[in-house]
Amino acid sequence: MTLTDTEQAPQAKGGRRLSTSKAMVEAIAQEMERDESVFYLGEDVGAYGGIFSSTTGLLEQFGPKRIIDTPISETGFIGLAVGAATEGMRPIAELMFADFMGVCLDQIYNHMAKIGYFSGGRVKVPMVLTTAVGGGYSDGGQHSQTLWGTFAHLPGMKVVVPSNPADAKGLMTSAIRDDSPVVYMFHKGIMGLPWMAKNRRSIDLVPEGEYTVPIGKAAVARAGTDVTVVTLSLSVHHVLDVADTLAGEGIDVEVLDLRSVVPLDREAILASVAKTRRLVVVDEDYLSFGLSGEVVAGVVEADPTLLTAVRRVAVPDVPIPYARSLEYAVLPRHDRIEAAIRSVLP
Amino acid sequence: MSTTTPAPAVQELSTETRLGLYASMVLVRTFEEAILREYHADKGPGFDIGKGLVPGEMHLAAGQEPVSAGVCAHLTADDAVTATHRPHHFAIAHGMALRPMAAEIFGRTTGLGRGRGGHMHLFDPDTHFSCSGIIAEGYPPALGMAFAFRSRGTDAIAVAVTGEGAANQGAFHESLNLAALWNLPVVFVVEDNDWGISVPRSASTSIPNNADRAAAYGMPGHRVEGNDVEAVHEAAGRAVARARAGSGPSLIEVHTLRMWGHFEGDAQGYRPDLADVASHDPIPAYEDRLRSAHVLDDATVARVRAQASAQVEDAITFAKDSPEPDPADAALYVFAEEAQS
Numbered sequence: 001m002t003l004t005d006t007e008q009a010p011q012a013k014g015g016r017r018l019s020t021s022k023a024m025v026e027a028i029a030q031e032m033e034r035d036e037s038v039f040y041l042g043e044d045v046g047a048y049g050g051i052f053s054s055t056t057g058l059l060e061q062f063g064p065k066r067i068i069d070t071p072i073s074e075t076g077f078i079g080l081a082v083g084a085a086t087e088g089m090r091p092i093a094e095l096m097f098a099d100f101m102g103v104c105l106d107q108i109y110n111h112m113a114k115i116g117y118f119s120g121g122r123v124k125v126p127m128v129l130t131t132a133v134g135g136g137y138s139d140g141g142q143h144s145q146t147l148w149g150t151f152a153h154l155p156g157m158k159v160v161v162p163s164n165p166a167d168a169k170g171l172m173t174s175a176i177r178d179d180s181p182v183v184y185m186f187h188k189g190i191m192g193l194p195w196m197a198k199n200r201r202s203i204d205l206v207p208e209g210e211y212t213v214p215i216g217k218a219a220v221a222r223a224g225t226d227v228t229v230v231t232l233s234l235s236v237h238h239v240l241d242v243a244d245t246l247a248g249e250g251i252d253v254e255v256l257d258l259r260s261v262v263p264l265d266r267e268a269i270l271a272s273v274a275k276t277r278r279l280v281v282v283d284e285d286y287l288s289f290g291l292s293g294e295v296v297a298g299v300v301e302a303d304p305t306l307l308t309a310v311r312r313v314a315v316p317d318v319p320i321p322y323a324r325s326l327e328y329a330v331l332p333r334h335d336r337i338e339a340a341i342r343s344v345l346p
Numbered sequence: 347m348s349t350t351t352p353a354p355a356v357q358e359l360s361t362e363t364r365l366g367l368y369a370s371m372v373l374v375r376t377f378e379e380a381i382l383r384e385y386h387a388d389k390g391p392g393f394d395i396g397k398g399l400v401p402g403e404m405h406l407a408a409g410q411e412p413v414s415a416g417v418c419a420h421l422t423a424d425d426a427v428t429a430t431h432r433p434h435h436f437a438i439a440h441g442m443a444l445r446p447m448a449a450e451i452f453g454r455t456t457g458l459g460r461g462r463g464g465h466m467h468l469f470d471p472d473t474h475f476s477c478s479g480i481i482a483e484g485y486p487p488a489l490g491m492a493f494a495f496r497s498r499g500t501d502a503i504a505v506a507v508t509g510e511g512a513a514n515q516g517a518f519h520e521s522l523n524l525a526a527l528w529n530l531p532v533v534f535v536v537e538d539n540d541w542g543i544s545v546p547r548s549a550s551t552s553i554p555n556n557a558d559r560a561a562a563y564g565m566p567g568h569r570v571e572g573n574d575v576e577a578v579h580e581a582a583g584r585a586v587a588r589a590r591a592g593s594g595p596s597l598i599e600v601h602t603l604r605m606w607g608h609f610e611g612d613a614q615g616y617r618p619d620l621a622d623v624a625s626h627d628p629i630p631a632y633e634d635r636l637r638s639a640h641v642l643d644d645a646t647v648a649r650v651r652a653q654a655s656a657q658v659e660d661a662i663t664f665a666k667d668s669p670e671p672d673p674a675d676a677a678l679y680v681f682a683e684e685a686q687s
Binding site: 039065070071075076077079080081082084086087088089107110111114115116118119121123124125156180 | 426428457458459460461462463467469471474476478479480483485486487488489490491492493494495497504516517520521523524527678679680681682683684685
């Protein structure tokens with residue numbers, strides 16, 4: 001049984017609903033058909049189809065020369081992708097969990113991200129590094145982090161984080177076509193996996209054919225006037241759920257889905273905050289020295305008088321715990337988000 | 347016998363090849379001596395590493411020319427080389443243009459990286475040359491270059507260079523495994539100059555011969571003793587031919603000599619062999635050998651040196667005459683769309 005079997009929705013005009021993982025795979029397949037220099041490599045991406053269904057069916061379609069199972073050897077194969085990219089290929093390298101960045105970080109931040117700069121723009125590194133992020137299913141502190149703030153802190157990589165199937169497709173297509181290295185971070189909780197609790201929006205309408213979403217443009221996931229919530233990835237869904245609840249009380253929440261951490265759409269943040277004057281940032285990454293502080297600082301630097309109230313909801317600088325009660329306590333979930341929104345209202 | 351493949355007797359090379367090896371070594375040394383001169387010219391009273399025309403750390407390769415000359419003699423500009431933080435000898439031997447190379451070392455806009463890279467980060471698409479300041483981490487990208495060449499159906503290969511200290515890093519072992527597993531056209535070169543900065547090989551490496559490690563990954567390994575350019579040439583010839591033919595990677599370790607410090611300013615107090623180093627200079631040794639074989643005479647030596655000097659001084663002058671980057675442009679080229687050309 002597949003997800004689309006179980007959650008079949010009425011077809012919209014010319015549309016069909018896909019899980020986020022299927023939308024992502026569709027983008028990869030279309031780009032591989034369009035451009036022979038695109039190939040995908042990583043651990044268990046072949047016959048298995050990716051631990052989080054990031055490559056389901058691609059081996060059958062494109063064969064083992066382009067969908068390549070690697071040894072457990074992240075420095076080796078991510079570095080290989082870097083070298084292939086400098087020679088004009090367009091590799092997609094999958095780091096199974098973002099948490100594993102430590103074993104191969106040098107290839108990521110000293111090589112993939114810096115070669116373009118070191119060469120004064122004369123050498124391009126057109127590769128995509130995909131990686132699974134996020135917790136909420138008791139996988140422990142080495143398999144549940146998001147870490148986009150870490151990637152984003154290190155210059156030279158674009159960092160995109162889709163929250164829904166259409167964006168997953170559009171951002172993947174843009175990432176593959178981009179001449180800069182792009183880190184594409186997909187939250188396990190939005191993939192629509194049959195073996196994990198999934199949000200109802202993880203299966204949704206996805207445009208057919210070639211579809212791009214520009215990198216660096218946030219999306220207004222819900223328009224509102226009372227408070228701006230800036231967020232991304234799975235948290236978008238939690239915030240939308242909370243916004244639906246609060247709407248019953250006449251509280252009108254605007255939800256901004258960043259979609260890209262690098263470049264960060266500072267203008268969209270400012271435009272929304274200028275309207276609502278109240279800001280909540282919801283981030284599944286660690287609280288300190290990260291994305292949530294960056295968003296707030298960007299607003300304050302642009303105009304310190306814009307904000308009347310601000311709150312951050314993030315992981316409070318502890319490793320992600322295992323026990324469900326502890327993990328739910330540190331993740332930005334509905335209760336904490338709702339409390340933060342209420343706290344900034346007059 | 348500690349090598350995993352026997353070393354055949356070195357074949358007599360043609361005069362042209364021998365002169366080519368000699369000229370390559372002389373050009374490298376001439377360049378290194380010029381950089382040494384410019385580097386120390388204005389470091390202020392005492393030694394301030396950030397001062398002068400050439401600021402920052404400087405790692406020179408004097409004494410290691412036999413490795414670059416012997417290996418690169420088998421390469422064309424279509425082949426890739428990934429080198430280390432000590433990259434000049436391989437860059438020059440692989441044919442990098444001296445003007446943009448010198449300009450990059452001087453941090454000028456006409457440099458290979460428009461002043462963003464510096465001497466440890468030279469990237470040249472024309473010769474598929476790159477290097478890395480991180481120990482052993484230049485190996486994995488070489489796999490990708492080889493992968494790209496093979497995917498495109500060319501017979502180009504990649505040469506990945508490290509020092510002997512790098513052979514204890516994970517990236518070294520991952521790369522050997524992956525290259526052998528996927529039969530990639532790579533030649534791994536280890537320059538054993540005996541010293542990982544100040545730590546001798548005996549204190550860093552559990553076996554005396556890194557070439558033996560090749561056997562663990564199912565590829566041929568060969569160690570060249572004596573810092574002999576013709577022996578390197580011979581071993582590299584076999585490894586390059588094997589890679590080009592699609593028969594997979596090889597590892598060559600060359601026992602070479604770091605004549606100068608790890609970096610300029612390194613007093614080398616840790617080094618017991620310092621007094622003898624100059625007497626082991628491989629360039630006069632090769633010169634003597636070629637003179638004995640009647641391949642070289644005074645006139646040829648003078649001509650080779652004069653040509654090298656003219657080329658190098660032209661590059662140094664070009665670098666000095668080139669403009670410094672505009673400070674307002676420091677953020678350019680972080681992303682590809684910022685590239686002007």
